[in-house]
Amino acid sequence: MASINLHGNSYEVDEDGFLQEPDKWTEDVAKAMAEMEGITDLNETHWKVMNYLRDYFKQNGIAPMVRKLTKDTGVNLKEMYELFPQGPANSACKWAGLPKPTGCV
Amino acid sequence: MARTDIGPPDYRLMLPETITSNYGKWKYHEILKPGVMKHVSETGDELYTVRAGSPRLVSIDFIRDICDIADKYCDGHLRFTSRFNIELMTPKKENVDGIIGDLKKLGLPIGGIGDCISNIVHTQGWIHCHSAATDASGLVKSIMDELYEYFTEFKLHAKLRIAVACCINMCGAVHCSDLAVVGIHTTPPKVNHEKLASTCEIPSVIASCPTGAIRRHSDKNINSVEVREERCMYCGNCYTVCPSMPLADPDGDGVAIYVGGKVSNSRKPPMFSRLAVPFIPNNPPRWPEVTSILKKIVEVYARDSKKYERLGEWIQRIGWERFFALTNIPFTEQHIDDFTYATETFRATTQFKW
Ligand code: SF4
Numbered sequence: 001m002a003s004i005n006l007h008g009n010s011y012e013v014d015e016d017g018f019l020q021e022p023d024k025w026t027e028d029v030a031k032a033m034a035e036m037e038g039i040t041d042l043n044e045t046h047w048k049v050m051n052y053l054r055d056y057f058k059q060n061g062i063a064p065m066v067r068k069l070t071k072d073t074g075v076n077l078k079e080m081y082e083l084f085p086q087g088p089a090n091s092a093c094k095w096a097g098l099p100k101p102t103g104c105v
Numbered sequence: 106m107a108r109t110d111i112g113p114p115d116y117r118l119m120l121p122e123t124i125t126s127n128y129g130k131w132k133y134h135e136i137l138k139p140g141v142m143k144h145v146s147e148t149g150d151e152l153y154t155v156r157a158g159s160p161r162l163v164s165i166d167f168i169r170d171i172c173d174i175a176d177k178y179c180d181g182h183l184r185f186t187s188r189f190n191i192e193l194m195t196p197k198k199e200n201v202d203g204i205i206g207d208l209k210k211l212g213l214p215i216g217g218i219g220d221c222i223s224n225i226v227h228t229q230g231w232i233h234c235h236s237a238a239t240d241a242s243g244l245v246k247s248i249m250d251e252l253y254e255y256f257t258e259f260k261l262h263a264k265l266r267i268a269v270a271c272c273i274n275m276c277g278a279v280h281c282s283d284l285a286v287v288g289i290h291t292t293p294p295k296v297n298h299e300k301l302a303s304t305c306e307i308p309s310v311i312a313s314c315p316t317g318a319i320r321r322h323s324d325k326n327i328n329s330v331e332v333r334e335e336r337c338m339y340c341g342n343c344y345t346v347c348p349s350m351p352l353a354d355p356d357g358d359g360v361a362i363y364v365g366g367k368v369s370n371s372r373k374p375p376m377f378s379r380l381a382v383p384f385i386p387n388n389p390p391r392w393p394e395v396t397s398i399l400k401k402i403v404e405v406y407a408r409d410s411k412k413y414e415r416l417g418e419w420i421q422r423i424g425w426e427r428f429f430a431l432t433n434i435p436f437t438e439q440h441i442d443d444f445t446y447a448t449e450t451f452r453a454t455t456q457f458k459w
């Protein structure tokens with residue numbers, strides 16, 4: 001199992017960089033992960049999406065469908081890719097500390 | 106930023122001149138000999154096609170070798186078929202023997218056209234996929250070695266399609282092929298309770314199970330799931346959605362063999378393939394038990410079928426009890442469907458053969 005160092009703290013991650021210890025997530029983790037993908041300042045909409053993902057996961061135990069995510073946040077898929085370089089699953093969910101998407105991705 | 110959403114290149118830019126000028130004007134075609142076809146156009150133009158087998162999984166050097174042949178005889182053009190075969194086309198009849206000679210120098214068999222066993226549609230196996238219950242390339246090589254002569258010669262009354270899938274996700278065409286080999290497990294998943302909650306979405310895991318065998322862990326303090334093993338039929342779907350439920354097992358994994366599927370609408374409607382052999386353990390690198398059963402089925406079918414009759418049509422004519430008797434395959438409890446629409450597969454008639 002790999003680990004990454006973010007601002008002096010070490011976190012267990014899988015080979016794609018998804019957090020393996022969800023309890024350790026903080027906003028700083030999200031910021032540091034975003035930085036690794038070249039996004040240095042997270043704006044309000046970034047946080048709206050990530051907070052929505054975290055809340056939804058806490059309540060339902062799953063990540064929302066893309067349609068649900070765009071409808072509830074008002075951020076359409078095109079904007080989603082502008083905010084999160086690798087899209088809602090590989091960037092937004094990863095930065096928000098959700099488990100890695102599975103299935104025939 | 107790099108340009109995105111540009112789609113594949115337009116296929117019309119890559120057509121040989123004879124195809125461009127005769128597009129949509131073909132009059133008829135003939136199969137001249139195994140692996141060689143001639144298409145004749147209304148304009149009188151002719152196009153010769155040589156088809157060769159390929160292992161599908163190839164190196165770039167291999168592709169360059171094929172390109173060299175295309176440069177030499179086909180103005181740099183070639184194509185791949187929907188069963189991963191290679192086709193080299195030329196308007197010049199005198200080029201055909203040269204193409205065949207050069208393909209044979211690469212060790213490639215010429216054939217796969219007409220009433221024969223063409224290439225095997227197959228998957229990733231142990232080369233690349235995490236959910237495989239068997240290998241793909243290894244099995245395919247073993248089967249094609251055993252049935253080689255059926256690729257290069259006309260020895261059948263109709264086409265016989267073979268497909269291999271390394272798990273019951275059935276990527277490819279196993280569910281609609283004359284003969285199909287599918288990787289299956291025979292042991293339930295082992296749940297990693299420590300990792301499960303941080304790597305999996307529990308509701309998705311529960312919903313992934315076709316038999317409802319998965320439920321939340323009965324101990325409220327453990328944030329994980331339980332498998333009711335008597336309900337599990339080892340499909341591995343839960344592992345696909347949850348990496349903390351592995352079930353691959355070198356001793357328990359193996360293959361099942363299915364028969365009688367087809368996709369074309371000629372004569373009879375398309376059919377699903379159906380279970381012939383419930384389980385054969387993996388036996389790499391040559392899977393001798395699998396190849397010998399497949400060969401047996403092919404030989405009996407080749408002998409007993411009528412002209413144009415696909416394997417599934419042959420079984421429909423003679424009946425399943427004759428199929429099992431002729432091929433010496435034992436009929437077992439596992440052959441009897443027990444899933445959602447099982448009753449439709451039971452026999453609701455007094456008609457049968459002793
Ligand atoms: S059939 Fe199963 S194991 Fe094989 S490639 Fe498809 S998903 Fe992977």
Ligand code: SF4
Pocket residue numbers: 293294313314315316317318319332336337338339340341342343344352
């Ligand atoms: S292997 Fe298939 S049947 Fe068994 S628990 Fe998993 S999903 Fe259910």
